[in-house]
Amino acid sequence: DPSVTENDAADPYSSDPRRTGSILQQHTQKPYNAEPPSQLLVGDYITPVELFYVRNHLPVPVVDSNAYRLCISGEGISETSFTLEDLKTKFQPHTITATIQCAGNRRTELSQVAHVKGLSWQSNAIGNAVWEGVLLRDVLRYAGLNPDDPGAVEHIHFVGLDAGPDGEAYASSVPAALALPRDREVLLAYKMNGESISRDHGYPVRVVVPGVVGARSVKWLGRIVTSREECQGFWQQNDYKGFSSYTTWESADYKRVPSIEELPVQSAVCIPQDGASVALDEETVEVVGYAWSGGGHAIIRVDVSADGGKTWQEAELLDSARSTYRDWAWRRWSTDVRIPTGVSEMEICCRAVDSAYNVQPDSLNEMWNIRGLLNSAWHRIRVGVRVDDDE
């Protein structure tokens, strides 16, 4: 691709953005993967770009926006390409507020049950942003596909401009049933929170598939391919699949398990932090967190317990929901819980319910899987209770 500068063979990551002074906590540098501290994550409804987790699979490409072309090809398409200016001028702009979450969010908790393979994400590989761009369906219609014809095509592939040492780009696909209907609002986004998308988040154009695992919201979008088949690349076929708790590496068969697309209902406590302590004479502690569900399902309730799940109270949902069944954004929540007397530690946990009355399961053991994906068990943290000296 002429718009992309070739990587330095000695260090393909040498052109990655400078991240000096970043607030994010880094898991790996090459590729860069990092998440914000939990107590900052829920500071705002709209996550500022500097607090939005970064999940890169490969080096960040250097893209010249003037030379940038988005190529569209495949089943039912008249092969065509668009400049960035084309996208911005040929189509109606569209804006959504949508949460993106990594399938590996909360993996660290699963790794405490037994060893899992993958980056040790805490509970902050999630963020909520305002995305502006054009609707995928509008662009595909322009290229000859009728997005309302249910038989037109089965899968939409997205190919990034990032490429590994073998030259293979990050690529992924979404079933047409989730990508094309008007009410799914799948976006080719060029702005995040009102600014051009930053390099770490997919400059100049990324996909945003709301309600679906982050892995499908391909960054540095270079090509869209419509197809009868799923993407056959590594990340679609041999990653981002959910195995059962009793599947071992020996018995794992990636071919038999469907790709993760829509995500289940999720929530986490962000404040206080796991391991923090509170003073008994404060009597109550404010608990704050987030809740979100895939597929457009709104959050209808968050339950919080200060005694490890024996008793519960309902949290207050902050912010406001856009709709009950087409809500792509998280809800922050908060509640004051009473600090129990006579204990040196309290276990705070939360669980959310979505508009399809899906609930989070309680047991981490049952959620465990070899890849540590899809952890949506009740979130539990431990907080010390201090008896401060009054004098």
Added chain:
Amino acid sequence: DPSVTENDAADPYSSDPRRTGSILQQHTQKPYNAEPPSQLLVGDYITPVELFYVRNHLPVPVVDSNAYRLCISGEGISETSFTLEDLKTKFQPHTITATIQCAGNRRTELSQVAHVKGLSWQSNAIGNAVWEGVLLRDVLRYAGLNPDDPGAVEHIHFVGLDAGPDGEAYASSVPAALALPRDREVLLAYKMNGESISRDHGYPVRVVVPGVVGARSVKWLGRIVTSREECQGFWQQNDYKGFSSYTTWESADYKRVPSIEELPVQSAVCIPQDGASVALDEETVEVVGYAWSGGGHAIIRVDVSADGGKTWQEAELLDSARSTYRDWAWRRWSTDVRIPTGVSEMEICCRAVDSAYNVQPDSLNEMWNIRGLLNSAWHRIRVGVRVDDDE
């Protein structure tokens, strides 16, 4: 309504269909509520009408199909009415295979945790049928509404021809977001499994809202009203809502809780029956059940345990899925489990996973609610293990 014969004031149920010889197990006679024995429920992929649970709220109306009129009115509609012949000839017929489940299915298990209010449904208030009729969206478009305009209307009300002693008909509504999109396939059905719909199932026309709680699939459909508001009737506002496990009758506020629409992932063991016994020298026992999820989510896996959830195996999914995200039908499943030695009883349980990777929670206690609705915890049954005399 001139097509409906007036009820006998002395016994408004005197015109109910004769049900002599029914295989169904009756919970109440007036109104009639009954479910099939679990071991017969999974005999076929398509549930025969005589094995399909009946959930009536009121007397069954006596409808003269020649005088029948379906009236359409409300927001954005030119008030109009259709005869049964109109429906069958003015619109393209449409057929779907869809499972309907009562919100109270599996209530009996919850009542074993603590008292709940409602009919004591076992795990068989669910069935899967082939429904033929016309698409709601086609009928509304004919009456002047553009079903693809997201701002056209908010809720679609369905009013039955059944009426209580106070003259109030059964009525319910569905949000437009779930009722109008093409891929939701909401049907005004006049055939069930290839025959005219029986009186107990809504003759001559019933709604089928696939993927949504049975309460919205209004039987004996007399009127459709489009509106900016939800239906304000009893069954929409003061029933079919899901409270938390810690809500009491004193704290329950129906206004603050959303109506049940899409249902969460569900499964149950049907064979063997709870309380049955097996002979140890058979070595294995075949376990058969159903699994289903709301919102069009296909079932991707069913786990079965023969030791109360300590170890699991994957069941074989029978029948075939129509699609991953627009599958309205259940999957039956089966698997052979080993009968453990040295025990007099085994606990068999099952849990399903849907295509959004929603899972069933394990704990019945946490599912408990005052109305005993929405029980989707792991299904557990106890089976005795007999050591038969060999001689």
